[in-house]
Amino acid sequence: MPLRSDWAIGREGFTVDTIISLLKHTALDPRKSIPAYLASLYTVRGRDIARRNPGLAKWLLRAVYAGIALRVKNFLDQGVSNNWVSDTYDWKKEIAVVTGGSDGIGMKAVMLLAEEGIKVVVLDIQPPKYTAPPNVHYFHCDLANPDAIRATCAEVKSAVGNPTVLINNAGFARGKNILETTDDDLRLTFQINSMCHYQLARELLPDMVAKNHGMIITVASLAAYVTAPRLVDYAASKAAALAFHEGLQAEIATVFDAPKIRTVVVCQGYTKTALFEGFSKGDGFLEYPLDPETVAEAIVKAVLRGRSDHICLPKGNSLISGLAGWPIFMQASIRKDTKKKMMAWNGRQVSQPSELVRLAKDKVGSAGEKAKEVGDDVGDKAQEVAGGVKDVVKGIEESAFEEVQAVRESAKKMEESAFEEVQNSSDVTAT
Incomplete structure (x- = not known):
């Protein structure tokens, strides 16, 4: 894959760059435009071509000026960019x-x-x-x-x-x-x-x-x-x-x-x-x-x-x-x-792998925070349930205690009633 010549048509085909390259190496190159301009003025064949193509000499002169201006511009660009030193x-x-x-x-x-x-x-x-x-x-x-x-x-x-x-x-x-x-x-x-x-x-x-x-x-x-x-x-x-x-x-x-x-x-x-x-x-x-x-x-x-x-x-x-x-x-x-x-x-x-790792860490951290939040919610719910169970058990205990007390009261009344009946029986027998 050797480097291609600047004269070669680009891999992209015939484009605007092809025309720019052609102009750069011909009309805008003072080494070619200056001899062409001088030939149009001072050679027999050149004057003959110029006579048959009015305005040619003017266009050649413009190309000379443009080429020189471009060369000066490139010279200054290169000089300043390279600090006027070579290596x-x-x-x-x-x-x-x-x-x-x-x-x-x-x-x-x-x-x-x-x-x-x-x-x-x-x-x-x-x-x-x-x-x-x-x-x-x-x-x-x-x-x-x-x-x-x-x-x-x-x-x-x-x-x-x-x-x-x-x-x-x-x-x-x-x-x-x-x-x-x-x-x-x-x-x-x-x-x-x-x-x-x-x-x-x-x-x-x-x-x-x-x-x-x-x-x-x-x-x-x-x-x-x-x-x-x-x-x-x-x-x-x-x-x-x-x-x-x-x-x-x-x-x-x-x-x-x-x-x-x-x-x-x-x-x-x-x-x-x-x-x-x-x-x-x-x-x-x-x-x-x-x-x-x-x-x-x-x-x-x-x-x-x-x-x-x-x-x-x-x-x-x-x-x-x-x-x-x-x-x-x-x-x-x-x-x-x-x-x-x-x-x-x-x-x-x-x-990039480093980005994937960082994203994974972020996701793990986020998942951990969510897990903690879920855990906290579960704990709160568990405490609520436990509290509810305690209340239920306490209610059952209180209800059972009341029922036992009622049974005891009922038994006591039955004992008192039975004792009165026995007393009455004793009185009848004695009579």
């Missing part, structure tokens, strides 16, 4: 960590990096869905558990070495609306999509800072710029990941004084992975699903360039990154329009 990488000695590298985009990126001879460490909750080459090392890691991240990073350093490249690729989405989203959904989505970036940086960045050498790639999403219905928690977590990248880039240069450390953010659109099964495929030209290999290639090419960058995919959607500056009516219309793309999407309804 070199020996890929046989570098160690790249890829989170979520067992399948999807991460798997493709791992295989491409491995083909370049780079030693790769995969951090994932599930084992790789491929036969890993000798230079790929898998470590089981529950990214939803900060303690597991800390322990796994220590294990990686001990067994493989100090990583010099970190690719925060793992992603998670539930696909619920705001009212359906639980606290557990929010906690897990933010932990996987953004909070673990902080935790991994705390473990791996100090060595990069000490050596003033390394790279951190943040795989965010176009959702960081456009929030869609049923994707609010995911979009918010990806916006947090984007903010993490931007802040990290600034702190590396100003706080940590390590200007050679590179930071890259990749904001990709809908990609054909398990995370977004059922998502609308769009019109196939302006809007279309990305192949996982397309995104993986963009990540790996950024790594191999060894420079900081901000990448949007598809390239035709780069304007979306400025959505916050668009008129409000356009922003709102775009967000509402995204609902049509979400109709058949259900998100990824799985949980």
Whole structure:
């Protein structure tokens, strides 16, 4: 699976990106537009073509200006992003960590990096869905558990070495609306999509800072710029990941004084992975699903360039990154329009083991509380019954006592009556 040439038509077919790439390598390349413009002015054949095509020279001149402006813009972008310093990488000695590298985009990126001879460490909750080459090392890691991240990073350093490249690729989405989203959904989505970036940086960045050498790639999403219905928690977590990248880039240069450390953010659109099964495929030209290999290639090419960058995919959607500056009516219309793309999407309804354990503990605790409540109710009922039985027994005892007293009174009266009869008999006999 070698890296494809920038000239090659994308795996997605003929799209708007194909046209953008063509313009970038032809009309907007001053190395081609300037000679073409000069030829239209100073060569016989060029003047003849220009004479037969009025306005051609003007369009060529505009292409020259646009190409130069684009080159200047890219020069300034690269200079500022890389702190105006260069660095070199020996890929046989570098160690790249890829989170979520067992399948999807991460798997493709791992295989491409491995083909370049780079030693790769995969951090994932599930084992790789491929036969890993000798230079790929898998470590089981529950990214939803900060303690597991800390322990796994220590294990990686001990067994493989100090990583010099970190690719925060793992992603998670539930696909619920705001009212359906639980606290557990929010906690897990933010932990996987953004909070673990902080935790991994705390473990791996100090060595990069000490050596003033390394790279951190943040795989965010176009959702960081456009929030869609049923994707609010995911979009918010990806916006947090984007903010993490931007802040990290600034702190590396100003706080940590390590200007050679590179930071890259990749904001990709809908990609054909398990995370977004059922998502609308769009019109196939302006809007279309990305192949996982397309995104993986963009990540790996950024790594191999060894420079900081901000990448949007598809390239035709780069304007979306400025959505916050668009008129409000356009922003709102775009967000509402995204609902049509979400109709058949259900998100990824799985949980990390750490989350399942926590939920189980919560349920056990809840069951224990209910059992205690039931036990208390049973105890109260038992006391009530016991009290009732005591009252009944007491009533029976009192009733029996009264009956015995009545019998005794009756017997006493009978004795007195009998005694009187005997006395009367005695008196008669005496007479």
